Amino acid sequence: MIPRRLFLKGIAPLTWPLPAALAGSAAAAAASGSSLDGAPRTTQAAAPLQSLAFYYGAQIPFDELSAFDGVVLEPEHALAADPAVVARLAPQTLAMAYVSLGEVQASRPYAADLPAGAVVGRNPEWDAQIIDQTHARWPAFVAERIIAPLWKAGFRAFFLDTLDSYHRIAKTDSARLQQAQALRATLRGLQQRYEGIRFLLNRGFELVDAELAPSVLAVAAESLFQRWDPQSRRYGEVPEADRRWLLDRFAELRSRYGIAGVGIDYCAPAERALARQTAQRIADAGLIPWVAEPSLTSLGVSTIEVLPRKVLLLHANPDGNTPDLQAESAHMYGALPLEYHGFVPEYRYVGDATPVEGPLAGRYAGVVLWSDRSEVPEPARALLRLAREQGVPCVILGQSEPALLRDFGLQPGVDALPGPIRVQRLPAVPAGEVLPLIAPTDTVELAAGAGSEVWLSALARDGRRMDGAAITPWGGYALGNFGVFNLPGAAGARWSVDPIEFFRRALRVSDAPMPDVTTRVGRRAFFVHFDADGWVNRCDRPGSPLVAEVLLREYIEVYRTPILGSAVVAEISKEGVYPETAEAAQQWARRLFALPFVEAGSHSWSHPFDWVVAAGEQSSHRPYNPLKYGAYLPVPGYRFSTETEVVGSKRWIEQNLLPPGKACSMFLWPGDCNPPVSAVAAVYAAGMGNINGGGATITRSAPTLCNVWPLGIPKGGRWQVYAPMSNEQDYTNNWTGPFFGFERAIETFELTDAPRRLKPLNLYFHPYVVSNAAGAKSLHKLWRWALAQPVHTIYASQYFASVLAWQRAVVARRLDGGWQLRAPDALRQWRQPLPSAAPDLRRSQGLAGYNEHAQMRYLHAVASTVVLRTASELAAAAPRLVDANAAVVRWEAMDQRLEVEFSGHGPLDVRFEWPPGWRVKDAASRGWRIEREAGGVWRLASKHSRGSIELEFRAG
Known part of the structure; x- marks a missing residue:
């Protein structure tokens, strides 16, 4: 049930001090780490609200709403979506529950239990019962039946609606006064019963007095400049007289009690520019704005405007939340370029008729259709039409049908063009990876239309043409082989267009900062992990030592790089498939896991090898080489169980191989690395991270982005995180030779770093790679190459966490200029395309510095929230952290002093740029060596893995 609309008519600064009583109690709670009722603190500490959102829908965009300081939610929808909604949004966002005090609709869970005689009227517009506020039992009912369940669920702030409904039944001044006094008394009772409770009032100007004011966060009113008339169903301007009346009421509250005002206006979803202008007008009037469509199921504009990062990615597989999605072109090819631009693919089957709640505008950056079938069902076509109507960019790739193209104003012909066909890439268009071969049977006459930029055309012998790829006023398209071309002889695939540039133009990508998982403090992230296969193999060298011994002695204990190691229970257990080597294998595993950096x-x-087949789950995808391997290892007496595979293996490893206090925290997908939903759910339920699948094998002989996989794949609402790089199997033909082939991974490392940084640096292998002399040499070569690069070493678990944080990160424009960036703590790196303006470190917040690499500027955050402001002229007026091989664990910037603490996995290496007059204080005593590099950059090195730096400014 969507609550009734705000029933309002319509000056405080955008930031304001909270009333002293409320601010004091909140400060005490913040200091104690508890909420105002003594429970663990889950809500935002009492702080000035600068931005505010109202969202009443059931499909709640939690990540996007976390960009705002406060959000009003319909509690029944919110708690159904996540019972821990308050904690989920805290501490950055204060969750407020919608509560109607003047009216009760029949859909409310407490509607049937209203006190006898409390209902005195009916509001036919919203089919709601009007409450007599003077009823003796009403205050207790509000406290016990309405507020108490929400308080128990964690809500500490409430948006109180229908406060003026008593006007419908109170016809005299005396009657209205009695109703208002009774309503005020109800609110005071809530103050006394629920310590620290806070109210956002929907109008209710007359209710606020000195006693109630300390609990009032703000007072809201709708329709200050733009309104919606539900009778005529039209948007329009608000008359000046109505606006002046509201502004006077807001001014009275501000001058008397210092209470802020909130202006709520309405604009059509397609009128995004008008929404921004209206929000600015509301802000200029001294109010916190919220401008959205009237159902309040969209992401509107406040003092910030969330920049949509989600893209609806439509595909043709009806089982799209299962392993079958992995084989869809939408996933294999479409997801990577979207992710490069910072977009989060939201996969959706083309035949899914479930409506997307609310407007698409403001919530989605685009809708991309990539179908591997020519038929496009009506649900997908309707969604694309809706997106186009609302000004959301649309992109069409893969197979398509004429009806869909006609929806976008294109007029495809009926007959194929006569051959031979000559494909032409138009001048000044970015080059793709190949100029595709187009058969006459794959053509029809087609013109891109007015205002389009044609990228690829097929020219027939009679002069007719098919514009096969183009950027259009509504987005863009690249049909069939004009998008991705399958090379003859099953030799792989190539992009016919530059996918990064194609999506940039088609989706109207701006220069907004986006979160990044490839880089840490300006340096390419580097981590190592290995699957346990071959731990008990023998090496082809004198004495035939176990692979486990050689890997540990000659690699792991030598390079001492943070590494994720693993074990297969069936290979290492005495009850497994290799009992004769189990004892030695376990000894070497214990030595491995005892190392502090493992x-x-x-x-x-x-x-x-194929989890779906092993578990007996139905799927249409092809089993992984079942005749050679079987679905899983033939463990004596073992009956396959997902619970055993996940929880059982975790418990066995912890009990038999790990030192006390160390947990088995990651799960490395085996076999075809395409587990079913049930397996992914089990891993998350066990509290483990996960990795594997995907990868990258781009090389100079196959320089294609078709060989670079995306970050991961959704499985049942959870995320399977792919390994950034492929292991030796893909370079050695499944370990059949050439065994030195793994050395070619260096080409992949280089091509995923330039001309664009696509992936972190990931050394991923199986232990058996060292069983062969050529394989052993290749692993040394790769490890040494990686450590010779300017990298920032991390653990695989840190990468996993950063991918999940990347999905949740939020980018928002600020009305006062600049950007607001928010992300969970696992992500501290952002990037912005060059040549965007460089940050002004003096005026930005939560930003330590930046550097530049491969067409991007990498921004180093030191807080979960960053306010990024830029300067038209770059002036090095503040110290700038250029890059570091360690994490910033403390950053305290003052006017003339800066204190920084770093923590890494080896000797510290940090680079700074600081303005004239700044110097490092007590560098030698803190263990730092300093040397100057070109361009005014200083390198600071320490033999320690943790250390602090203090910079100070001395005039003259």
Whole structure:
């Protein structure tokens, strides 16, 4: 049930001090780490609200709403979506529950239990019962039946609606006064019963007095400049007289009690520019704005405007939330370029008729259709039409049908063009990876239309043409082989267009900062992990030592790089498939996991090669080489169980291989690395991270982005995180030779770093790679190459966490200029395309510095919230952290002093740029060596893995 609309008519500064009583109690609670009722603190500490959102829908965009300081939610929808909604949004966003005090609709859970005689009227517009505020039992009913369940659920702030409904039943001044006094008394009772309760009032100007004011966060009113008339169903301007009346009421509250005002206006979803202008007008009037469509199921504009990062990615697989999605072109090819631009693909089957709640504008950056089938069902066509109507960019790739193209004003012909066909790439168009071969049977006459930029055309012998790829006024398209071309002879695939540039133009990508998982403090992230296969193999060298011994002695204990190691229980257990080597294998595993720089993971119990087949789950995808391997290892007496594979293996490894206090925290997908939903759910339920699948094998002989996989794939609402790089199998033809082939991974490392940084640096292998002399040499070569690069070493678990944080990160424009960036703590790196203006470190907040690489500027955050402001002229007026091989764990910037603490996994290496007059204080005593580099950059090095730096300014 969507609550009734705000029933309002319509000056405080955008930031304001809270009333002293409320601010004091909140400060005490913040200091104690508890909420105002003594429970663990889950809500935002009492702080000035600068931005505010109202969202009443059931499909709640939690991540986007976390950009705002406060959000009003319909509690029944919010708690159904997530019972821990308040904690989920805290501490950055204060969740407020919608509560109607003047009226009760029949859909409310307490509607049937209203006190006898409390209902005195009916509001036919909203089919609601009007309450007599003077009823003796009403205050207790509000406290016990309405507020108490919400308080128990964690809400501490409430948006109180229908406060003026008593005007419908109170016809005299005396009657209205009695109703208002009774309503005020109800609110005071809530103050006394629920310590620290806070109210956002929907109008109710007459209710606020000195006693109530300390609990009032703000007072809201709708229709200050733009309004919606539900009778005529039209938007329009608000008359000046109505606006002046509201502004006077807001001014009275501000002058008397210092209470802020909130202006709520309405604009059509397609009128995004008008929404921004209206929000600015409301802000200029001294109010916090919220401008949206009237159902309040959209992401509107406040003092910030969330920049949509989600893209609806439509595909043709009806089982799109299962392993079958992995084979869809939308996933294999479409997701990577979207992710490069900072977009989060939201996969959706073309035949899904479930409506997307609310307007698409403001919530989605685009709608991309990539179908591997020519038929496009009506649900997908309707969604694309809606997006176009609302000004949301649309992109069409893959197979398509004429009806869909006609929806976009294109007029495809009926007959194929006569051959031979000559494909032409138009001048000044970015080059793709190949100029595709187009058969006459794959053509029809087609013109891109007015205002379009044609990228590829197929020219027939009679002069007719098919514009196969183009950027259009509504987005863009690249049909069939004009998008991705399958090379003859099953030799792979190539992009016919530059996918990064194609999506940039088609989706109207701006220069907004976006979160980044490839980089840490300006340096390419680097981590190592290995699947446990071959731990008990023998090496081809004198004495035939176990692979486990050689890998540990000659690599892991030598390079001492943070690494994720794993074990397959069936290969290492005495009850497994290799009992004769189990004791030695376990000894070497214990030595491995005892190392402080090794984190522990499970590579499953029986190493399922095809988990779907092993578990007996139905799927249309092809089993992984079942005749050679079987679905999983033939463990004596073992009956396959997902619970055993995940929880059982984790428990066994912890009990038999790990030192006390160390947990098996990661799961490394085995076999075809395409687990079913149930397996992914089990891993998350066990509290483990996960990795594997995907990868990258781009090389100079196959320089294609078709060989670079995206970040991961959704499985049942959870995320399977792919490995950034492929292991030796893909370079050695499944370990059949050439065994030195793994050395070519260096080409992949380089091509995923330039001309664009697509992936972090990831050394991923199986232990058996060292069983062969050529393989052993290749692993040394790769490891040494990686450590010779300017990298920032991390653990695989940190990468996993950063990918999940990347999905949740929020970018928002600020009305006062600049950007607001928010992300969970696992992500501290942002990037912005060049040549965008450089940050002004003096005026930005939560930003330590930046550097530039491969067409991007990498921004180093030191807080979960960053306010990024830029300067038209770059002036080095503040110290700038250029890059570091360690994390910033403390950053305290003052006018003339800066204190920074770093923590890494080896000797510290940090680069700074500081203005004239600044210097490092007590560098030698803190263990730092300093040397000057070109361009005014200083390098600071320490033999320690943790250290602090103090910079100070001395005039003259």
